[in-house]
Amino acid sequence: MSLYQVDKLLFKLFNDLELQEKYRQDFSDVLKRYDLQDSEIKALREVNAGELYRMGVHSFLLWQFGRMMDLKPATYFNQIRGE
Amino acid sequence: MGKVILGLAAPHNPNITSRPEKMSHEVQSKLDSAFGYLKGRLSEASPDCLLVLTSDHVTNFFYNNAPMFCLGVSDTCTGPAPKELSELRIPRATLKVDTAMAKGLLHFGIESGIDFSYSQEMILDHAFMVPLSLLTPHMDLPIVPLHINGMLPPRPTAARCYRLGQQIGEYIRNHYNGNVAVLASGSFTGDIGGPKMGSIDTALDLEFLDLVKDAKGQEMVNKATTETLERAGVANEILIWITLQGVLGDLRPSFTDYICGKDWSTAAALAAWQPNVR
Numbered sequence: 001m002s003l004y005q006v007d008k009l010l011f012k013l014f015n016d017l018e019l020q021e022k023y024r025q026d027f028s029d030v031l032k033r034y035d036l037q038d039s040e041i042k043a044l045r046e047v048n049a050g051e052l053y054r055m056g057v058h059s060f061l062l063w064q065f066g067r068m069m070d071l072k073p074a075t076y077f078n079q080i081r082g083e
Numbered sequence: 084m085g086k087v088i089l090g091l092a093a094p095h096n097p098n099i100t101s102r103p104e105k106m107s108h109e110v111q112s113k114l115d116s117a118f119g120y121l122k123g124r125l126s127e128a129s130p131d132c133l134l135v136l137t138s139d140h141v142t143n144f145f146y147n148n149a150p151m152f153c154l155g156v157s158d159t160c161t162g163p164a165p166k167e168l169s170e171l172r173i174p175r176a177t178l179k180v181d182t183a184m185a186k187g188l189l190h191f192g193i194e195s196g197i198d199f200s201y202s203q204e205m206i207l208d209h210a211f212m213v214p215l216s217l218l219t220p221h222m223d224l225p226i227v228p229l230h231i232n233g234m235l236p237p238r239p240t241a242a243r244c245y246r247l248g249q250q251i252g253e254y255i256r257n258h259y260n261g262n263v264a265v266l267a268s269g270s271f272t273g274d275i276g277g278p279k280m281g282s283i284d285t286a287l288d289l290e291f292l293d294l295v296k297d298a299k300g301q302e303m304v305n306k307a308t309t310e311t312l313e314r315a316g317v318a319n320e321i322l323i324w325i326t327l328q329g330v331l332g333d334l335r336p337s338f339t340d341y342i343c344g345k346d347w348s349t350a351a352a353l354a355a356w357q358p359n360v361r
């Protein structure tokens with residue numbers, strides 16, 4: 001699993017406002033820059049916080065990714081708590 | 084020789100500046116009062132420098148390069164980070180760094196066993212800027228920013244942080260020429276983005292606050308095991324408080340407060356230590 005690459009993408013998104021905008025417009029183009037597994041790409045495209053959390057993504061970065069993608073807090077917590 | 088003339092501890096929950104209207108009147112009033120007290124002591128003490136201890140929030144540091152301790156040594160540092168500006172409601176400011184202290188502490192550390200990392204480009208994210216904006220709103224007090232890794236495990240041990248604090252105190256007393264205030268920025272527990280977010284661990288918060296009240300530094304160290312830090316959550320800042328207690332030794336705080344807002348992700352613990360008012 002290329003978990004580090006997922007964390008790295010979320011770190012870059014968290015800190016780079018231009019990259020955030022690009023990601024919102026065409027995430028496929030941004031995702032291509034990282035060495036990601038198919039399962040990771042799927043979870044990122046679906047903004048599946050639960051799946052990403054269980055993969056071991058850093059929870060602080062995951063929370064910021066959820067906010068960036070307008071994932072509702074209640075949905076985020078339901079997902080990561082597996083409810 | 085130098086003196087530590089004031090210790091302060093305050094939270095940096097971004098909600099404090101970004102969404103004050105969401106707080107109840109009671110919480111807002113308690114926070115204003117507690118921050119006002121700390122601000123008053125800082126103004127009264129009028130230090131030459133404010134050493135700010137906190138953990139970078141994945142702004143400067145990440146898994147590609149994750150120092151345990153990093154000093155900002157540039158002539159100035161700027162914050163908040165661009166990503167935070169729209170929410171924090173804190174104007175971007177450039178603060179003077181007391182480079183005599185930052186570089187002096189760096190060299191003292193290297194010679195005495197603290198392998199500090201250092202940065203000429205440290206950005207002051209909300210962990211620095213939230214308390215600074217409330218305690219020194221004109222941003223005119225020279226600072227020394229010191230990052231202590233709390234967010235990218237493995238973290239330094241509590242014993243190492245306590246010893247770090249002792250060594251900082253030794254440096255100030257024996258090698259620095261001036262009066263220093265030291266601020267620990269952070270809350271005891273906080274699981275930002277983790278499964279415990281939203282349920283504040285008041286029991287653990289108050290256990291640590293009781294140890295702070297009694298200046299039980301060694302007991303804080305003993306309690307801050309890896310398991311306790313895991314329980315305290317990804318964004319806990321127990322190690323920051325322990326480092327400050329190391330600086331202050333057995334000095335008890337002259338003021339403490341604990342404020343818990345509804346829907347907050349972390350509670351606010353605040354404290355002040357006045358070495359000259361024993």
